[in-house]
Amino acid sequence: MSDGFESDRQASTERQQYNASYHHADLFGHELYAQLSHRTEELSFIPFIYGTYFAASEQSTDVSSARVALSKDWTDKLKLTYGIDGYQDTLDSNKMIFDPRVSIGTGGLVNEEFATVGRYPGTEVNSIAGFFQGDYQLTDELSVTAGMRYQNLNNEIDDFVADAVQTDIALGQATGGDAIPGGSNDYNVSLFNFGLNYKPTNNLRYFANFSQGFELPDPAKFYGQGIYNQNSDNYYELINGSNVSGTKLDGIKTDSYELGTSFNLNDLTGQLTGYYSLSDGSIDYDRNTLLITQSDNKKRVYGIEAKADYTVNENISVGGLAHWVKSDTQVDGDYQETVVTDTSPNKYALWTRWEDDYQALKLQANMMSDVSGYDSASDSTQELDGYTTVDLDYTYFLPSGEFSLGVQNLLDEDYTTVWGQQAQIYYGSYAPKSAFDYKGQGRTYTVGYTHHFQ
Numbered sequence: 001m002s003d004g005f006e007s008d009r010q011a012s013t014e015r016q017q018y019n020a021s022y023h024h025a026d027l028f029g030h031e032l033y034a035q036l037s038h039r040t041e042e043l044s045f046i047p048f049i050y051g052t053y054f055a056a057s058e059q060s061t062d063v064s065s066a067r068v069a070l071s072k073d074w075t076d077k078l079k080l081t082y083g084i085d086g087y088q089d090t091l092d093s094n095k096m097i098f099d100p101r102v103s104i105g106t107g108g109l110v111n112e113e114f115a116t117v118g119r120y121p122g123t124e125v126n127s128i129a130g131f132f133q134g135d136y137q138l139t140d141e142l143s144v145t146a147g148m149r150y151q152n153l154n155n156e157i158d159d160f161v162a163d164a165v166q167t168d169i170a171l172g173q174a175t176g177g178d179a180i181p182g183g184s185n186d187y188n189v190s191l192f193n194f195g196l197n198y199k200p201t202n203n204l205r206y207f208a209n210f211s212q213g214f215e216l217p218d219p220a221k222f223y224g225q226g227i228y229n230q231n232s233d234n235y236y237e238l239i240n241g242s243n244v245s246g247t248k249l250d251g252i253k254t255d256s257y258e259l260g261t262s263f264n265l266n267d268l269t270g271q272l273t274g275y276y277s278l279s280d281g282s283i284d285y286d287r288n289t290l291l292i293t294q295s296d297n298k299k300r301v302y303g304i305e306a307k308a309d310y311t312v313n314e315n316i317s318v319g320g321l322a323h324w325v326k327s328d329t330q331v332d333g334d335y336q337e338t339v340v341t342d343t344s345p346n347k348y349a350l351w352t353r354w355e356d357d358y359q360a361l362k363l364q365a366n367m368m369s370d371v372s373g374y375d376s377a378s379d380s381t382q383e384l385d386g387y388t389t390v391d392l393d394y395t396y397f398l399p400s401g402e403f404s405l406g407v408q409n410l411l412d413e414d415y416t417t418v419w420g421q422q423a424q425i426y427y428g429s430y431a432p433k434s435a436f437d438y439k440g441q442g443r444t445y446t447v448g449y450t451h452h453f454q
Contacts, residue, residue, distance in 0.1 A: 007111040009056040009096045011046040015039070030070040033083075039063045047098060047111045049431050053171065054103035054111055057119045059093040069131075077137040086128040091220050093119040095163065097170055115170035120220035121160035121182060127153045133193075145195040153187040153216060153251075157244045160224040165236045177236030180226045183244030187251055189214045203264040213254045217283045222249050222293075252281040260305075270308035277301045282329055297330040299338065320350045331374070340373035340382045341422045360395045368418065375425075382425060387415035387440070400454070406446040415440045 017039045024032040041061045047054040069083030095118070098111035133147035161169075165177035195209040226241030260273030279299045303325035311317045324346050327338035337343075351364035369386040390410040396403045420438030427436050 004106075004109050006109070007047055007056070008098070008113040009044055009047070009058065009111070011056075012042075012044045014042045016041075027070070030072045033067075033069045033071070035065075035067045037063075037065050047103070047108055049108060049435075050167075051430070052104070053100040053167075054098045054108055055095050055167075056098075056111070057093060057095045059091065059119070061089065061091050063087060063089045079135040081133045081135075082131065084128065084130050086126075088127075089123075089125040091120065091123045093122075093220065095119040095167075097167060100171070117163065117166035117170050118160060119163055121180075121224040122158040123220045123223075124156040125153065125216070125219070126156075127151060141198055141200050143197045145193070145197070147193045149191045151187075151189050151191070151214065153189070154184060155187075155216070155219050155244070155249065156184045157182040157219055157223045162224060162226050162228065162236075162241075165228060168236070173234070174230060174236055175234045177228065178238035180224055180238060180241035181243040181245065182223070185244055185248050187216065189251060189253070191253075204261070205263070206261045207258070208260075209256075209258040211256050211258075213256065215252045215254070215279075217249060217252070219249055223247075250281055252279050252283070254279040267311040268308065270306070273305045275303060275305075299327070299329045300335065301325065301327045315356055316352070316354055318350075318352045321348070323347045327373075336374040337381075338373050339375050340371060340384050341426050343371060343373050345369050345371040345384065345386060345418060358397055360397075362391075362393045364391045364393075365389070366391065384418060384421045385416070387413060389413050389415075389440070401449060401451040404446070404448040404450070406448075408444040408446065409440070409442055412443040413440070414442075 017037070019035070019037045022032070022034040039062070042058070043060075044058045045056050047056045065085070065087035067083065067085035069081055071079065071081040073079045094116050096113055097115045097117065099114040102110050102112050129149055129151035131147065131149040133145065135143065135145050137143045159179040159182040161177045161179045165174065168174040169176060191212040191214060193209070193211040195211075196207065198206040200206075223242050223244060227239045228236040229239055230236050254277050256275065256277040258273060258275045260271065262271040263269065277300065280296075282295050282297045282299045284293045284295060303323065305321075305323050307319070307321040309317055309319035325344055327343040328335040329338045330336075346369040348367040348369070349364060351362060353360060353362045355361075365388060367386065367388045370383060371386070372381055372383045374380075375382050389408075390413075391406065391408050392410050393406040394404065417438050417440045420436065420440075423436040423438060424433040
C-alpha cells in the first residue's frame with residue numbers, strides 16, 4: 001500500500017430510508033395492515049483502471065413502495081390473507097473519467113476529474129401485484145397453506161449512447177455517436193406456493209413447501225449495449241443495439257422445493273432441511289464490459305442445511321451447523337458446475353458455550369470449504385480456496401442489559417475472502433490479480449453494551 005492517494009471521486013455510500021406502518025384490528029371483520037416506504041441510495045466507487053485510463057462510477061437509486069393487506073379468520077380452521085403491493089424503482093448513473101496523464105503517471109494514486117459521461121441508461125421499473133394466501137387446519141396435527149401472486153411489471157429505458165462511445169468522445173477520440181433507442185416493455189407473471197406442516201407432538205414438526213419466484217435481470221446492465229462502426233469522420237454509427245422494442249429482456253422464473261423437520265428432544269434441539277430450485281434461464285456477466293447477457297440455460301441449486309444444539313449439563317452446551325450446496329448450469333444440454341463467480345461454498349460451524357446466571361462464554365469455529373466451477377469462456381475448471389476462522393465472545397448479564405467483549409478471528413488467520421478470490425477472476429483482465437486480493441479481517445476486538453428499556 002502506498003501513501004498519497006487523492007481522487008475527485010471517493011468511495012462512499014449514502015442511504016436514507018423512511019417507513020410508515022398502520023394496523024387496524026377490526027375493519028369490517030378484517031385485520032388491516034398498510035405500509036408506505038421510500039429509500040434513496042447513492043453509491044460512489046473508487047477509481048478503476050480501464051486499460052488506458054482511470055474512472056469511477058456513481059449510481060443513484062430511488063425506490064418508493066406501498067402495500068395493503070387484509071386478513072380474516074373465516075372459520076376456526078380457515079384464515080385468508082389478500083391484498084396488493086406496488087413499487088417504483090428508478091436508476092441514474094454516470095462515470096467520472098480522470099485525467100489519463102495524471103492517473104497513469106502516478107499509478108492511480110492521484111485522480112483529477114477530466115470528464116463525466118453516462119455509465120448505464122436511465123431506467124424506471126414500475127410494479128403492481130395482487131396476492132392471495134390461505135391457511136387451513138386439516139386436522140389437529142396437519143395444516144396446509146396455499147397462495148397465488150399476480151404481478152405486472154413495466155420497464156422504461158432511456159435512449160443511450162454506449163458507455164465506450166461516450167468515453168471515446170470525452171477523450172477526444174471520436175466526434176460523436178448514435179444513441180441506442182430506449183422504450184418500454186411489460187411483463188405479467190403468476191406465481192404460486194403450496195405447503196404442508198405436520199406437527200404430531202409439541203416437540204416435533206415436519207414440513208414440505210413449494211414456491212415460485214420471478215427475477216427480472218437488471219435492465220440498466222442489459223440495455224445500452226451496441227455494435228458500432230467508426231466512420232471516416234470519427235463518428236460512431238450504430239449497426240445493431242439492444243434496443244428495448246427489438247430485444248425484450250426475459251424474466252427468469254424459479255421453482256423451489258423444500259422438505260425438512262425440526263425437533264426438541266430432551267437435551268437435543270435441531271433442524272434438518274433439504275432444498276432444490278430450478279430456474280428456466282441464466283444471467284451471465286461479460287468480464288470485458290462488466291454488463292450482463294442472458295441465456296436459456298437452466299440453472300439448478302440444491303443442498304442440505306442442518307443445525308443442532310446439545311445441552312451437556314446446566315452450564316455447558318455444544319452445537320454445530322452445516323450447509324452443503326451445489327450449483328449447476330446447463331451448457332449444451334448437459335449440467336455442469338456453475339462458474340465460481342456465481343456460486344457459494346459449503347459452510348460449517350462448531351461451537352461450545354458455557355453459561356451461568358451471571359455470564360456466558362462462547363468459542364466458535366467457522367469453516368468455508370474449497371469450491372470449484374466450470375468456466376465455459378475459457379473451457380477450464382476454476383477453484384476458490386476455503387478457510388477457517390475462530391471467534392471468542394464473552395457476555396456479562398446486567399440487571400437491565402448485557403456487557404460484551406469479543407475477539408473475532410482469534411488466531412489471526414491470513415486469508416482472501418470469497419469475494420476477493422472471485423474478483424480476481426472477474427476483473428483479472430483489467431489489472432494484475434493482486435490488485436483485487438481483498439483480504440479477510442485480521443484479529444479484531446469488540447466491546448459492546450446493550451440496554452433493555454422497561
